[in-house]
Amino acid sequence: MDLRDVAAEVRAMAYAPYSGFQVGAAIRAVSGRVYRGCNVENVAYPEGTCAEAGAVAAMIAGGDREIAEVTVIAAGPAPVAPCGGCRQKLFEFGAGDVPVTMCTLDGQSRTVSLRDLLPGAFAADQMGGT
Ligand code: THU
Numbered sequence: 001m002d003l004r005d006v007a008a009e010v011r012a013m014a015y016a017p018y019s020g021f022q023v024g025a026a027i028r029a030v031s032g033r034v035y036r037g038c039n040v041e042n043v044a045y046p047e048g049t050c051a052e053a054g055a056v057a058a059m060i061a062g063g064d065r066e067i068a069e070v071t072v073i074a075a076g077p078a079p080v081a082p083c084g085g086c087r088q089k090l091f092e093f094g095a096g097d098v099p100v101t102m103c104t105l106d107g108q109s110r111t112v113s114l115r116d117l118l119p120g121a122f123a124a125d126q127m128g129g130t
Helices: 003-011 051-061 084-093
Strands: 023-029 034-038 067-074 099-104 109-113
Touching (some): 003 034, 034 051, 051 067, 051 084, 067 084
Antiparallel strands (some): 023 067, 099 109
């Protein structure tokens, strides 16, 4: 299954009446199963959720815990990178070498590793507090 096609298909379902910016995301888990999500905005703006967050939630609900690959698509003039919060959400379930491909509708794409997107991740092993 082509992740770009999956992300483009779910992007069309995005609920983005406030920004007008629809985003689709697809995750292939290590198991091979594919999960999708789109952004869902809210009239109380900060309550909206990103496409990547939706795809991560679908993956967890589907019983997978390990990301192999991520693709995000939007209609920007250049490939859109996941926001800071979504980088951290992806990193919770993906290793540093997981490829994240950012696509535009008009065929541009750019692939970087999760490690390069989130060089300063907050990780569980940093929780040495009392
Ligand atoms: N958005 C995503 O869903 N994923 C991204 O990677 C970037 C931004 C959404 C959030 C909001 O609904 C809209 O795009 C504009 O920021």
